[in-house]
Amino acid sequence: MKKLINRPEDAIRETLEGMALAHADLLRVDVEQQLIVRKDAPVAGKVGVVSGGGSGHEPLHGGFVGMGMLDAACPGAVFTSPVPDQMLAAAKAVNGGAGVLYIVKNYTGDVMNFELAAELAEAEGISVRSVIINDDVAVEDSTFTAGRRGVGGTVLAEKITGALAERKASLDEVAAICQKVNENVRSMGMALTPCTVPAAGQPSFELGENEMEIGIGIHGEPGRRRVPLASADEIAEMLVTPIVEDLPFRKDDRVLAFVNGMGGTPLMELYIMFRAVHRLLEERGITVVRSLVGNYITSLEMAGTSVSLLRLDDQMVDLWDAPVHAAGMHWGA
Numbered sequence: 001m002k003k004l005i006n007r008p009e010d011a012i013r014e015t016l017e018g019m020a021l022a023h024a025d026l027l028r029v030d031v032e033q034q035l036i037v038r039k040d041a042p043v044a045g046k047v048g049v050v051s052g053g054g055s056g057h058e059p060l061h062g063g064f065v066g067m068g069m070l071d072a073a074c075p076g077a078v079f080t081s082p083v084p085d086q087m088l089a090a091a092k093a094v095n096g097g098a099g100v101l102y103i104v105k106n107y108t109g110d111v112m113n114f115e116l117a118a119e120l121a122e123a124e125g126i127s128v129r130s131v132i133i134n135d136d137v138a139v140e141d142s143t144f145t146a147g148r149r150g151v152g153g154t155v156l157a158e159k160i161t162g163a164l165a166e167r168k169a170s171l172d173e174v175a176a177i178c179q180k181v182n183e184n185v186r187s188m189g190m191a192l193t194p195c196t197v198p199a200a201g202q203p204s205f206e207l208g209e210n211e212m213e214i215g216i217g218i219h220g221e222p223g224r225r226r227v228p229l230a231s232a233d234e235i236a237e238m239l240v241t242p243i244v245e246d247l248p249f250r251k252d253d254r255v256l257a258f259v260n261g262m263g264g265t266p267l268m269e270l271y272i273m274f275r276a277v278h279r280l281l282e283e284r285g286i287t288v289v290r291s292l293v294g295n296y297i298t299s300l301e302m303a304g305t306s307v308s309l310l311r312l313d314d315q316m317v318d319l320w321d322a323p324v325h326a327a328g329m330h331w332g333a
Contacts, residue, residue: 001201008198012055012077019062023327026066033089034082036062036073041094047165047174048072048094051103051158052087053110054079056197057218060155060297063328069162070103070326078197078300079219081109087117091126099127099171103158103178105150106134129175133157135187135308137246138215138224149217152260152308153185155296156320159329163322177319181310186243189306190223190235191216191262195299214238218262218299232269236276239307244284249311251285256292256320258308263298265305270294273305281309290320296328 005011013031020029028037042048051061052074061073071094076082091100100121104114111132118128135153161178169177191213194203204220207213212230215223230238249255259274261267274293281288289312297306310316323332 001196001198003196003198005198008201011198012075015055016075019327026325026327030089034075034086035090035093036065036075037090037093038065038067038071041071042096043071044096045098046096046168047098047171048091048096048100049103049158049162049165049174050074050087050090050094050100051154052076052082052090053105053107054081054219056300057297059295059328061158064155064158064326066324066326067333068166068322068324068326069158069329078199081107081113084113084117084120087114088120091117091121091128092124095126098168099129101161101165101171101174101178102128102130103154103161104130104132105154106132106147107149108146127171129171131157131175131178131182133182135182135185136189136217137186137242138188138217149221151189151218152187152258152297152306153182153310155260155292156185156256156258156308156310157181159324160316160319162324163319166322177315181316184247184311185308186246187306187308188239188243189216189218189260189262189304190214190239191220191302191304192229193264193303194220195263195302197300216304218297220299220302232272233276235305236273236280236307240277240280243307243309244286247311249284249286249309253286254289254312255281255286256290256310256312257281257288258292258310260297260306260308261295262302262304262306263295264301264303265295267294270305273307277307290317
């Protein structure tokens with residue numbers, strides 16, 4: 001194992017300390033409670049938007065804390081859910097009197113712990129709503145979840161939901177737009193290589209030199225199938241076709257196309273993938289009106305990519321374009 005760490009057991013704490021030093025203008029970081037909070041939180045009259053999950057997916061979620069996106073994030077250990085006490089502390093830290101929305105990826109530990117945290121917050125007089133993101137079309141059930149996994153669509157939900165919350169919409173309205181994003185986004189990923197969890201010290205799975213895994217999860221869970229290595233155009237077809245057929249997306253739909261890197265994929269290759277995705281959508285009469293390309297929801301150093309397509313309406317386009325200023329996403333502000 002070759003990693004830029006000191007001791008595996010110190011990796012999360014030192015990550016948080018590094019974020020606090022690097023982004024002191026944007027964030028407050030509570031290293032002991034493992035919380036990343038927007039510097040000006042709580043904002044009076046604004047719904048607090050909170051998410052979280054296992055570490056190892058950076059910049060998700062902590063990198064998306066800031067104006068126009070999340071108000072707080074709760075990082076767990078690598079690929080491990082945060083605990084309810086973290087989530088409750090986050091709700092308290094960002095509650096400006098308008099309530100709190102939890103955005104939860106559909107993994108068993110995350111769902112269970114956020115549900116408990118919501119009950120605890122309600123008992124303390126904080127109104128809470130939760131939206132579960134389950135956009136992965138690859139498999140119905142997996143090692144970490146019952147039902148579809150929450151993957152790349154989480155990034156898009158956090159951005160669009162955060163933009164509406166910034167406008168001081170009501171808790172019901174903020175929860176509704178998050179749910180609308182989830183209902184209209186579909187994703188699928190693939191891996192060229194495994195990743196290595198620092199505490200484990202060895203790859204999470206094995207892939208042959210000329211193999212790739214289609215439908216992989218962000219924790220290295222098995223996908224739909226293991227197949228021989230293929231070209232970028234062929235891989236794009238393997239991902240786009242099941243995504244388009246699932247919703248389904250139709251001719252004349254307008255979409256946001258998100259080509260995400262899994263942590264170890266050069267941006268050059270992601271743009272080659274985006275070119276292929278764009279062409280496949282164009283052939284189907286689907287118009288790409290917004291795009292996102294880069295490493296936004298990763299799996300440590302895994303080489304691979306995921307594709308997410310979000311069917312847009314005018315409201316979602318407006319909210320996507322709204323200003324955002326976070327460590328991992330910044331425009332218009």
